[in-house]
Amino acid sequence: MTHEMVLAAASDAMKGGEAATFWILAPIAVIGAIGMVWARNAVHSALFLAMTMLCLGVFYIVQAGPFIGFAQIIVYTGAIMMLFLFVLMLVGRDASDSLIETLRGQRMAAIILGIGFAGLVGTGLFRALGSVNAAGLTAANTKRGGNIQGIAELLFTKYVFAFEVTSALLITAAVGAMLLAHIERRKEDRKTQPELMRERFAPGNYPAPKPGPGVFATSDSVATPARLPDGSMADRSISKIVPTRELTSAEAAPKGTEK
Amino acid sequence: MTLAAGSVDQFGHDPWWLVLIKIVGIFAFLVVMTLFTIWYERRAVAYMQVRPGPNRNGPFGLLQSLADGLKLGLKEEILPKLADKAVYFIAPVISATCAFTAFAVMPLGPSVSWFGHMSPIQLTDIPVAVLLILACSSMGIYGVVLAGWASGSTYPLLGGLRSSAQMISYEVAMGLSIVAVFIQAGSMSTSEIVEAQAHGTTWNLFGLTLTAPSWYALLLVPSFLIYFVSAVGETNRAPFDLPEAESELVGGFHTEYSSFKFAMFFLAEYINMVTVSGLCATLFLGGWRAPWPVTIWSHANSGWWPVLWFTAKVLLLLFVFVWLRGTLPRLRYDQFMRFGWKALIPINLVWILGLAGLRTLQNSALESRIKMFITVAVVLIVAAVWVLWPAKEKSKVPTGIEGIDPAGRVGGAEGFPMPPLNLEVPPSPRAPRLTAEREPVPVGPATGDKNATEQEGR
Numbered sequence: 001m002t003h004e005m006v007l008a009a010a011s012d013a014m015k016g017g018e019a020a021t022f023w024i025l026a027p028i029a030v031i032g033a034i035g036m037v038w039a040r041n042a043v044h045s046a047l048f049l050a051m052t053m054l055c056l057g058v059f060y061i062v063q064a065g066p067f068i069g070f071a072q073i074i075v076y077t078g079a080i081m082m083l084f085l086f087v088l089m090l091v092g093r094d095a096s097d098s099l100i101e102t103l104r105g106q107r108m109a110a111i112i113l114g115i116g117f118a119g120l121v122g123t124g125l126f127r128a129l130g131s132v133n134a135a136g137l138t139a140a141n142t143k144r145g146g147n148i149q150g151i152a153e154l155l156f157t158k159y160v161f162a163f164e165v166t167s168a169l170l171i172t173a174a175v176g177a178m179l180l181a182h183i184e185r186r187k188e189d190r191k192t193q194p195e196l197m198r199e200r201f202a203p204g205n206y207p208a209p210k211p212g213p214g215v216f217a218t219s220d221s222v223a224t225p226a227r228l229p230d231g232s233m234a235d236r237s238i239s240k241i242v243p244t245r246e247l248t249s250a251e252a253a254p255k256g257t258e259k
Numbered sequence: 260m261t262l263a264a265g266s267v268d269q270f271g272h273d274p275w276w277l278v279l280i281k282i283v284g285i286f287a288f289l290v291v292m293t294l295f296t297i298w299y300e301r302r303a304v305a306y307m308q309v310r311p312g313p314n315r316n317g318p319f320g321l322l323q324s325l326a327d328g329l330k331l332g333l334k335e336e337i338l339p340k341l342a343d344k345a346v347y348f349i350a351p352v353i354s355a356t357c358a359f360t361a362f363a364v365m366p367l368g369p370s371v372s373w374f375g376h377m378s379p380i381q382l383t384d385i386p387v388a389v390l391l392i393l394a395c396s397s398m399g400i401y402g403v404v405l406a407g408w409a410s411g412s413t414y415p416l417l418g419g420l421r422s423s424a425q426m427i428s429y430e431v432a433m434g435l436s437i438v439a440v441f442i443q444a445g446s447m448s449t450s451e452i453v454e455a456q457a458h459g460t461t462w463n464l465f466g467l468t469l470t471a472p473s474w475y476a477l478l479l480v481p482s483f484l485i486y487f488v489s490a491v492g493e494t495n496r497a498p499f500d501l502p503e504a505e506s507e508l509v510g511g512f513h514t515e516y517s518s519f520k521f522a523m524f525f526l527a528e529y530i531n532m533v534t535v536s537g538l539c540a541t542l543f544l545g546g547w548r549a550p551w552p553v554t555i556w557s558h559a560n561s562g563w564w565p566v567l568w569f570t571a572k573v574l575l576l577l578f579v580f581v582w583l584r585g586t587l588p589r590l591r592y593d594q595f596m597r598f599g600w601k602a603l604i605p606i607n608l609v610w611i612l613g614l615a616g617l618r619t620l621q622n623s624a625l626e627s628r629i630k631m632f633i634t635v636a637v638v639l640i641v642a643a644v645w646v647l648w649p650a651k652e653k654s655k656v657p658t659g660i661e662g663i664d665p666a667g668r669v670g671g672a673e674g675f676p677m678p679p680l681n682l683e684v685p686p687s688p689r690a691p692r693l694t695a696e697r698e699p700v701p702v703g704p705a706t707g708d709k710n711a712t713e714q715e716g717r
Contacts (some may be wrong), residue, residue, distance in 0.1 A: 041343075043343075043346070043408060044346075047405075050401070054398075057639075066385055066387045066390075067387050067388055067390070070387050070390035070391060070393075070394050073394040073397070073398065074390065074393050074394045074397050074434075077397070077398065078394065078397025078398060078400065078427075078430075079397065079427055079430075080403070082397075082400060082404065082423055082427055083427070085404060085408075085423070086404075086420065086423050086424070088646070089404075089407075089408050089416065089419070089420060090420070123481075146385055146386060147386065148387065148447065184709070
């Protein structure tokens, strides 16, 4: 059950569609990577990263790895980046990078380390793969009857132990993070509904909602206290943080509405 | 060129003009379905609420949504001052694009002749077509979340955050419910899944030959139900419409959107509904294949007729969406998340485990007697664990509402007043004071005094 498109993509020469896809998406991926580092706004940075990841997913698909490509899009671009974004949004939308270096010389160090790491990975990959005698995708795919079947078989036979250990590690990390971050109140400390009700109606507590500001007053400003039935001001109707405001004589004058 | 029906090999041979026709066709199908679904939903909900619904524009009000759409497109576009302009503009585009893209792999029918060229009524298919739909829906979340963030306003942000949490959670349940279909069909391609449901699989179970129902909705009931529930959550529809809960968040993530951008969100929401319904029909209800009574007619599954069956199935599923909206109140957010993570996902995992075990047992070369023994043993062990699992001790904390004291208070003297359970009206606590403070009023037929007071009153 080999797919025609997959086979076409698997042949050695880069065909028209693949070449076009590469030359359109590769600059976008690079722009995304640069933009991720350069963007001032954290959310923009995350979006650039998502764009790069999406492009990489499409590259995998074009290079006849449909499963890994879609897994990349669903898991990394869809779920993990989304959680990043989730956290960044909670931080606040105006939390931009400051231009002042808080750690002295950290930018220079980061650049040098980054270039060094890229060189290390590049040479490592080159030395590891430069002399590999590739069997070709067609041979690998026909051996197990398809790309996905091949991945599934390897994942659940040869690499099953590594796969399970990795997932156990990830779950341990997730559970650990949850345990460290989560504070659960004990059942005894939690107030029950009857207790809450009793507290609400206990003497000294006013059980009904507080009167809204501006109720039965001549203005609907939040700074205008509500009036009690006897005409006096209801202090509770004004928030403590609202400063008391003296009305001007024009404001305090009767507006002809009291007739 | 002869190609096996229902295999991905039959795709990828279309000339460019045919691809173009199919793309335009799918676009038109989705837009028309959106317009129709809006009308359909409003009419169905109106019928449930005993009112006419839209009935002015066109026959039965069918053109109402077209008129609304035109009006929406011509409205003034408002850009909030605090909006992040680029992201604010991109968000609805992402939403609508992902919604349209997902439908590309939806099988609408078998191979038919397109101006002499044989090709299936489906834009394309790939070995991982269902994953493409999942990927599109996970990218579609970006549209919602970014819209919420870029609006620079509180309610949209809350709606965006809610929806990102909700859609990611329910996508997990959705993906897991589809796994059972993959196991059963042995493929992730939509056309092959439809083909796999063409005939009931015969199972050689313990020497008995059983013909399992062909539709996975019947064969894999738990998966079907979980899929549908998570599809409702995934499309932000009632009763799971927390991201756009009107009573809490105004409009949710699209509060600040107006005119054409809002129309794109609207379009995306309804297309997503059509897509999840179409995927449901494809995965669980036999896809474009005719349902049972129609299959008596031998041409039911050939030519362009299957598009009709597919559309009918989609409309039926859309009706369930509308029905849910008309019936159920909105869930509370924490209950909703608990339901997703603590009910749907564990049930799904156990079900997949059981199904995979059964399949492995079936494919193994063991004797049927041993297979039967293993199955019975597993069932017995599970039943034993179920029965013997120590029941959680229900701690009896006095809630304080058991006792009612003679004064009609619940929970002792500190308790709260309650209507008497025997329905005898107790004497009013104010009665003695009234009699004490007021002059006793003569009650009953008085002779002269009463007339005098009446006259005074006049």
